[in-house]
Amino acid sequence: MNFLFIQDTIDSESIGLAYISAVLKKAGHRTELFIASLEDRLFEKIRDFSPDAVLFSVIITKQDYYDKLGRELKRRFPGIRIIAGGPYVTLKTSFAENDWMDFGVIGEGEEATVELAQALEKGLDIRGIRNIIYREDGRTVVNELRELNEDLDALPLPDRSLYLKYNSFRNLTVKRFISGRGCPYSCTFCFTRKLRDMYSGRGRYIRKHSVERVCEEINLMRRESVVKTVHFSDDIFLTDSKWLTEFYNVYPGKAGVPFQCNLTANIISEETIRLLSECGLRGVGIGLESGVERIRNSVLGKRFSNEEIIRVSEILHKYNVEIYTYNMIALPGEKIDDAIETLNLNIRMGVKITQCNIAIPFEGLPLTDMAVEQSLLSDNSVVSQMKRRPESPIIKVENPEQYERLFLLFPFLARIRAGNKLIKTLVRLPLNFVYRLLHRISYFLNMKKYYDISLFSGLRIFLDIRKGERYLRKVFRQWL
Numbered sequence: 001m002n003f004l005f006i007q008d009t010i011d012s013e014s015i016g017l018a019y020i021s022a023v024l025k026k027a028g029h030r031t032e033l034f035i036a037s038l039e040d041r042l043f044e045k046i047r048d049f050s051p052d053a054v055l056f057s058v059i060i061t062k063q064d065y066y067d068k069l070g071r072e073l074k075r076r077f078p079g080i081r082i083i084a085g086g087p088y089v090t091l092k093t094s095f096a097e098n099d100w101m102d103f104g105v106i107g108e109g110e111e112a113t114v115e116l117a118q119a120l121e122k123g124l125d126i127r128g129i130r131n132i133i134y135r136e137d138g139r140t141v142v143n144e145l146r147e148l149n150e151d152l153d154a155l156p157l158p159d160r161s162l163y164l165k166y167n168s169f170r171n172l173t174v175k176r177f178i179s180g181r182g183c184p185y186s187c188t189f190c191f192t193r194k195l196r197d198m199y200s201g202r203g204r205y206i207r208k209h210s211v212e213r214v215c216e217e218i219n220l221m222r223r224e225s226v227v228k229t230v231h232f233s234d235d236i237f238l239t240d241s242k243w244l245t246e247f248y249n250v251y252p253g254k255a256g257v258p259f260q261c262n263l264t265a266n267i268i269s270e271e272t273i274r275l276l277s278e279c280g281l282r283g284v285g286i287g288l289e290s291g292v293e294r295i296r297n298s299v300l301g302k303r304f305s306n307e308e309i310i311r312v313s314e315i316l317h318k319y320n321v322e323i324y325t326y327n328m329i330a331l332p333g334e335k336i337d338d339a340i341e342t343l344n345l346n347i348r349m350g351v352k353i354t355q356c357n358i359a360i361p362f363e364g365l366p367l368t369d370m371a372v373e374q375s376l377l378s379d380n381s382v383v384s385q386m387k388r389r390p391e392s393p394i395i396k397v398e399n400p401e402q403y404e405r406l407f408l409l410f411p412f413l414a415r416i417r418a419g420n421k422l423i424k425t426l427v428r429l430p431l432n433f434v435y436r437l438l439h440r441i442s443y444f445l446n447m448k449k450y451y452d453i454s455l456f457s458g459l460r461i462f463l464d465i466r467k468g469e470r471y472l473r474k475v476f477r478q479w480l
């Protein structure tokens with residue numbers, strides 16, 4: 001059968017889709033991917049490929065886009081089946097009530113998608129397929145979850161050929177890999193925690209590939225494109241000290257490509273960073289989220305102090321490891337001075353590349369429940385990125401306009417290591433047009449640094465992402 005994946009923009013490749021493609025191909029099916037914003041004749045190309053089914057992964061902030069895409073596909077191609085998976089479908093199974101959607105896949109979808117494909121091909125009953133959602137007699141049926149696949153190496157290598165046909169992906173010198181699945185932490189704003197609860201009693205949730213297999217995947221990608229830096233996109237790269245020893249012994253000889261990864265402050269010791277930097281560690285992403293300990297730990301469920309994070313940043317600087325932080329503002333119980341404290345802590349840590357997000361309360365997560373209990377949300381529905389400006393606070397806060405300015409200025413002020421007085425003055429000045437420009441410039445510079453690329457390549461990626469944003473706006477005007 002022909003299976004077509006559609007992804008809205010090229011912001012980042014979906015390794016999840018690449019795994020699904022790999023298992024479908026292994027089962028004898030044909031697969032293809034279209035990045036909608038990079039295809040001028042999307043619907044004509046869909047017609048030419050003539051898929052039996054279209055699949056997409058609905059990420060939480062893009063649910064409106066995929067809803068519209070699903071409707072449009074059903075209107076133009078009523079005979080094609082549409083299968084939706086991804087975090088949003090897992091989190092909100094009632095998404096399957098949309099009548100354009102034929103099947104949903106929840107949780108880890110490799111085996112379920114292959115079984116579904118086989119059932120569709122042979123006209124078999126799909127009712128017993130675990131991890132599948134379907135509609136019957138006007139009601140949505142959510143099948144039971146299967147056990148987790150504990151042997152990740154048993155999966156075929158993810159099918160990157162889907163993305164390699166796009167220059168903007170092929171020419172990226174930093175490529176993403178996943179060395180394992182699952183996260184042991186319980187941050188109140190994170191989908192991962194919800195997934196772990198769902199899978200409770202259904203197998204080991206935190207799993208790693210063998211280092212040999214990770215190296216094999218990297219080396220295959222190196223043969224097919226440029227890989228100057230590996231970005232391990234695991235939620236948390238180190239979850240197991242035995243695996244670190246294996247990594248230390250195997251990675252430098254078998255792959256040896258400089259790499260970046262995500263770590264959390266409470267697991268970083270000088271010895272760990274020394275070992276990792278001998279293996280080629282160049283950058284670490286840390287979810288700092290808030291500069292105020294009370295908010296970070298009690299509201300967001302993190303587990304480290306300001307003292308610890310300063311100690312960690314000193315270790316990372318000592319080993320010349322670049323730090324990237326993820327930050328969140330406009331949180332329950334937060335004042336604008338607390339949000340400014342988040343920026344100040346980044347500056348004290350000497351971080352140049354920061355990402356600041358406005359807190360988005362997704363349905364079913366503890367942070368959202370907290371905001372609802374405190375009457376800080378008008379409702380607890382999932383908030384679509386399409387329906388709001390990215391700088392607008394969603395949870396009710398005092399001085400929302402100052403939050404908007406802080407959001408826009410955050411990466412720039414961190415980069416220039418601004419003083420507290422300057423920060424406080426600027427968030428009070430209504431210069432949003434200038435701040436928006438600074439935001440874009442800082443975003444571009446951060447990307448250039450992060451991907452370690454030339455000005456020209458940085459500009460090309462930046463323009464592709466802008467093209468994606470314009471595409472989404474166009475869709476929202478056209479398909480309404």
Ligand code: SF4
Nearest residue numbers: 183185187190192235
């Ligand atoms: S550490 Fe990261 S992935 Fe893990 S629960 Fe927290 S935010 Fe989610």
